[in-house]
Amino acid sequence: MAYPVSRKLTRMSGSYGPRQPIRLPDGSLTPAWHGGVDFTPLRSGSRLPVYAVGAGTVVIADRTTSPSDFSGMDIGIRLADRSIWWYGHLSRVDVNVGQRVRDGQQIGLMGATGRVTGVHLHLERHWPALNVETDPWPYIEHELWVLYVIAIAPTILISTYVDVLDPMHAVGMSFGFAVAFSSVVLLAKRTTPARPLVRRISHTSFWLVISGFSLFVYGYLALTAGLSLRFLSIFEVYDVREDYAEVLAGAGLLGYLVSPQANVVNPIIMAAGIYSRRWWLVGLGVIGQLVLYSGTGLKSILFSMLAVVILAFIFRANLRPRGILLLGGASGLIAVTAWVNIVQGSVVWSSLFARRFLITPARLSSHYVEFYSAN
């Protein structure tokens, strides 16, 4: 896979997904959904070359443009995986329909044709057989950073201190993790992401599934553990968790219902509310989470609400946090809690965060390795 433009001379200026509409020179607004990614030259206005992201066949080579034309001069290239990569707003098209192109071959020049505010490349990825478009540039780098911060780094750094494995075994495991992860990083830079399996579903059926599932979960919760909504300080959660464990012993299905509701469905409801500015929807998601938190005592449910707000802010501002910030953020949080402890004269907060970010991941990896070495 080749990068569609020079990495050094451009920056990614727009990501795939919802965005604040942009006012165009003719006064009209862009749609609130951005179906691709944008690359803008660092030196504004430079008409830099664009390259084929993979070997394939040219299916669109449009050299015409008119004021009402959204994408201006554009090129479509079909790759072996049947996805079509669509390049818009070009100033020059160097290929013709039916022509085979090599991975990384120059196919044209960036431009400002179509409905734009300036020179940039707009790149989309379509799957005609599935009738979907997907994020052309999946942020594998970010996903790998998340994995590194929450699992790999703690395992490498402190598995020798958590006393699960004997020291030699722990060192061997850390080494294995480091080698395996480095290989994944190198490999991820070369491969294309897997083809999506989902079909686009309608707005109505999506919300029918969401509300049907939620009704079932809260109905089942009401019949088993009972619904309650009360303020629960994070110091009381351990008692609630014991009660919840007793309920679970009698109604095992509950465990399988509560986690998707708390980790997937309610965050979607909150995010949809924030995005569409329907605050009652946000309120509904928050109440839903608070009910689950009061019933289970799982702190992650409480923190998820903060996480949704932070993510909404990041997406809306179109920020593109570098992975290293995640590492700094996790370490910074532990440092801040250490300071809070000194002020408060207790160890509650640093214990909480050091356990979440360092000890639990290292222990979990060690237990997995121990179990699978023995069985």
Ligand SMILES: [Zn+2]
């Ligand atoms: Zn765009």
